[in-house]
Amino acid sequence: MITGIWMSFLQLTGAFIANWTQAPFIGFGNYKIALSVTNAQGAALLSSFAITCAFTLLVVGISWSLGMAAAVALQRTFRGRAIFRTIFLVPYAIPMYAGIIAWKFMFQQQNGVINQILVTLHLANPDSLPFWLIGPNAFISVVVVGIWRTWPFAFLMLMAGLQTINQDLYEASALDGAKPFRQWRSITLPELGGVNRVLVLVLFLWTFNDFNDPAILFGEGQPPAADLVSFHIYNNSFINLNFGFGAAMSTLLLVFLMIVSAAYLLFVNRRSARA
Known part of the structure; x- marks a missing residue:
């Protein structure tokens, strides 16, 4: 980490990669470029940051919602519950690269399963099938894959948390006339506070920080609509060979994530203390 931060203060390009310690020291020059929206590189980073924020909000929100719904649905014992648990955990068990490559084939325009399903349901015209791996739809593709990979982990964590809740609480609330939604809001959510x-x-x-989804789905030709910040940094570092600028963007990303994490922990800890 220290080496990466030091690199961010150097004009480290492909010309100096053989002996990177001899690269010229430019101080905060890389940071000024990254934080300036008046130049192309700074504007591109800002756009990538905004796309990543939207991507994160959708993936985390929907993954948590799906995980919570599945965990609550499988909380009670019924015939076939073990089968559903196994099926729900399949995306988490499949090797990451194999799963994303499978999605890449499914998103193909001509022979992809997604477009074939849309045609079958009369939601798409066979003569003008949508592109999912280029153009604006690329954002939808990477979000779908992100949710598919992430929600089983949320389901697993929440399901484990539900096992620790005393079932007497639900029985007592049912006797008091509480409906399932009221039980979820008044019992399940508070009891899962630490897990959540x-x-x-x-x-x-x-x-x-997701890098694998766009890297496998799009390769080096990542569309602007799905320009996630981790892959944006990779392209600047290893495709454009501007390692100093890439290190500066990585350091800024590190600082941002540390600030958000600290603020989040401070907020939830204060809420827990008041509760």
Whole structure:
């Protein structure tokens, strides 16, 4: 980490990569470029940051919602519950690269499963099938894959948390006339407070730093609509060979995530203390 931060103060380009310690020292020059919206590089970073924020909000929010719904649905014992638990955990068990490559084939325009389903349901015209891996739809594709990979982990954590809740609380509330939604709001959510605090933070950090989804889905030709910040930094560092600027953006990302994490922990800890 210290080496990466030091690199951010150097004009480290491909010309100096053989002996990077001899690269010229330019101080905060890389940071000024990254934080300036008046130049192309700074504007591109700001756009990538905004896309990543939207991506993170959607993936974390929907993944948590799906995980909570599945965990609550499988809380009670019924025939076939073990089968549903196994099916729900399949995306988490499949090797990451194999799963994302499968989605890449499914998103193909001509022979992809997604477009074939849309045609079958009469939601798409066979003569003008949508592109999912280029153009504006690329953002939808990377969000779908992110949710598919993330929500089983949320389900697993929440399901484990539900096992620690005393079932007598639900029985007593049912006798008092509480409906399922009231039980969820008044019992399940408060009892899962500790699990949710950790889960949301972990999901946020994983998703905001996500590199694998865009790298496997799009390769080096990442569309602007899905320009996530981790892959944006990679392109500037290893494609454009501007390692100093890439290190500066990485350091800024590190500082941002540390500030958000500290603020989040401070907020939830104060709420817990008041509660």
